[in-house]
Amino acid sequence: MTIVYAPNPTGTGHNMRALAIAAQVRELKPEVEQTVLLGSMQDTFRPMFAEAKVEVVDIAPKATNTALHSHLSDRLDWENMVSNYLVPTFLNGDRILRMLGHFRDVDTEIVVSDYNPVAGIAAHIAGLPHVLVTERFNFSLVNVTNDQLVKGGAEVDSVELDRARAALDQVFRLITSTAAAVVTDKPSLPNYVLDKEFRSLEENGKAQFVGPIIRPLPSGDARAEGKAIREKLGLGEGPVIVATVGGTTMHLKNKQALIDCYLDVYERLRGRYPALEMVLIGREKIDVPPGVHSLDYLPDWMPLIRDAALLLVPPGWITVTEICALGIPAVFVLSSYSEYHEIEPFERLTAFGFVTHLGTDAVDLAVKAEGLINSPNAVAILREKYRVVAPDPYGAQRVAQIVLSLR
Structure with missing residues (x-):
């Protein structure tokens, strides 16, 4: 049985958090089998996961670096924001089906996703316990206004984007409600209206702020x-x-x-x-x-x-x-x-x-x-x-303990 990590293939932070958690799991339970489904910055992260004795499955056809090309046009409507960006990046049906295959291939016991809706949905379909590691309390589009997008110079179809927000919010709530645990390295703000739903998860014991989910700090001189x-x-x-x-x-x-x-x-x-x-x-x-x-x-x-x-x-x-x-x-x-x-x-x-x-x-x-x-x-x-963000540097260890408690 294997713990499978599925970091979102956008940016490097998702890979880094998965790596930090896997390293702590390895330290706490050296015998546990671990696999990462790696979809971005493969040339950089493949050897880093290998060093942590985590099996690497490359799920992208070629090395991906999301910093090297634009993702949006200046017109933001359903087609450009949802069909052309959000769906292929976060809610791709093909990737969900492939994810289910990867779970079967390695006899998955627990799924640990890092802000990866595809993995969360696939884990729910497969009936696998899922730990959602998230730096966001919803999809980013839900947490910005049309006015802010206009300030960024976009031509905005408000009706279509509002419909998209409502649908995305439903998806995120499904993922958090079906997850076995939700952990974050981002502290919520008491009076911040965008945090209201996530604060309710924290109050109900479903979600937990754990502090920085990072590799050990340098200990040398x-x-x-x-x-x-x-x-x-x-x-x-x-x-x-x-x-x-x-x-x-x-x-x-x-x-x-x-x-x-x-x-x-x-x-x-x-x-x-x-x-x-x-x-x-x-x-x-x-x-x-x-x-x-x-x-x-x-x-x-x-x-x-x-x-x-x-x-x-x-x-x-x-x-x-x-x-x-x-x-x-x-x-x-x-x-x-x-x-x-x-x-x-x-x-x-x-x-x-x-x-x-x-x-x-x-x-x-x-x-x-x-x-x-x-x-x-x-x-x-x-x-x-x-200190509000980093009361201590041991978030990865806390997540590892949560993951292992589900075995």
Whole structure:
């Protein structure tokens, strides 16, 4: 009998959480058989799961990187939002049928999905216990308004999108109601109307906030590990800004605008800090000016960010939890409301009192960045606020215990 992990094949956070949980299960019960159904960033994550002694089943015909192409058009109606994006990405009937086959192939005992509706529905059909790991309390479309989409520059068919929201909400409620357990690394907000349904799941004991679902934090000497990663990446001894783009982009133009903004911020700050360098993690190699180091991806970035003066990052939730667990000063940047899937986490981080920035105005972002680079007091206050997301770093262990309790 096998525990099967089914991370959503969008972005890298879903894979990372599945990996962190599987590693903790391996530590608690070394004899348990584990399989991951891997559908994105296979070249990066296949060896990482293999190292954790998790069998890898590649469920995509070719390596997939969802950061390298646009997913939406500027007109948002049923066809463009639902038929062309949400259905193939989250509610694909072919993938549900294939998922059922994968469950039979490995004699599945428990399904652990990471925000993967296909896996949740397939587990329900197969009569298998399902642990839903989710950074979202509904489909992203349900949690944004038509007005917000219009602010992002979209032409919106309100009637069709409202019908889609109602249907998607029904689907998500079915998945949470049929799951054996629901766990999240995102704290709910007491008075946030969008969290009302999820808070009721928490109050009824069906859902649980567990804290960051991440790999173990670096345990070695911070200075030594920082020096090692600097040598590996060719960095000097001055302050370093780490800047990233999201693992999934709705519009490539937003990704490019964000990169341009980061580079502009770097040039502005470098005038004040001549030894400043930037590591730009752009999901692909990018031509950059002197002082900037371009990486497509860095699987184990914790030693780097622990040594960084500042992070400039989108509000992707796995990134949020790692930053909070490590206490790294960061500005969370939403490039545009057209990146609709980032609106809700961005607003949540703002409500938590984190440093956030809307848009790609490099002048304003540079001011916010320098405010953290130059102020130990501001960083200390920020680290205290981070505790709402990361009271401790042991979320993956808690999820592993929940999963094993269902055997």
